[in-house]
Amino acid sequence: MTVWDRPEPPARPAPLDRERIVAAAIALADEGGLEAVSLRKVAARLNAGPMRLYGYISTKQELFDLMVDEVQGEILPEEPPGDWREALSTLAHRTRRTALRHEWLADLLGGRPTLGPNGLAVTEATLAALDGLADIDTVMRAVETVSAYFTGAIRREIASVRAERATGLSKREWQRASGPHVTKMLATGRFPALSRAVHDGTDADAETSFATGLEWVLDAVAARLARSSS
Structure with missing residues (x-):
């Protein structure tokens, strides 16, 4: 019971x-x-x-x-989204915002699903967003894929927030403090791909990075759904 x-x-x-x-x-x-x-x-x-x-x-x-x-209960949107993509995106972003308000949630995401009324409602809303667009196995794999992405991204972001709190250094302060060591290591020529990322890459904030990654995952789901329906 x-x-x-x-x-x-x-x-x-x-x-x-x-x-x-x-x-x-x-x-x-x-x-x-x-x-x-x-x-x-x-x-x-x-x-x-x-x-x-x-x-x-x-x-x-x-x-x-x-x-x-x-x-x-904070994750469920007040209004039903327009289509499956908006629905999954909304649920992912609302999960992230809820975890930022309650950091401990990140430690419990991805485990066994809770069977309470709100947990079941979130699961229902997630599955219902894709209901009828493909066979149930494809729908479940799509949901698992999206969930795996945002769970990992949220955990990484919360870990970064906790690291800042523990060290007292912001991300930029930590980068400045670590700069001399990183510069020395890159100068060895042993890490060319990392060197290009450090020197040429754009440093996105957490929200932008989350949203971009989510869009890429949803693009992949959309492609799979299109193949399933053809």
Whole structure:
């Protein structure tokens, strides 16, 4: 039985429910990451005894599942997109923005799908965007491909944000500090492709890089769908 199927106990002696528990856990995670979340800390934030939480949540993994499902409600667009490409692009960009608001989400993306109402709604919206355009196996591989791209891109961006926070150096400050070493290594001639990238490549910001990569992936999906329908 999943946490969504299991009924909540009566809210006594003090008001308590899964909604308040999850909200407290999300607040802790937003402040300090998943390592800041424990049933004991959540209970303390709610001025409740830790054992009371076990009537609502059996394990920390259940709590994480509930947290992910709650923030997945932020991913669903208010209005249905116009076509499959707009739909998948919108879901990807909204997932990125949600992860930037809740950095801990990046640590849980790509695992087992959550089975809560918001998680199922996101999955339904993703599959429905391509429904009828190809056979179901092609649709599922297309969805997996797009998901693999934005999950990896989001994780990399969040890792960069965390590195800046840990070192106290912005990307440009880190590049300046690392410049002498990189220049020396490139001067050896052992890394010609990297040298061209460093000297001739354009440094795009994270949002532009994400959007460009997503468009390329969607181009590939469009080409595959066209072959499937011909």
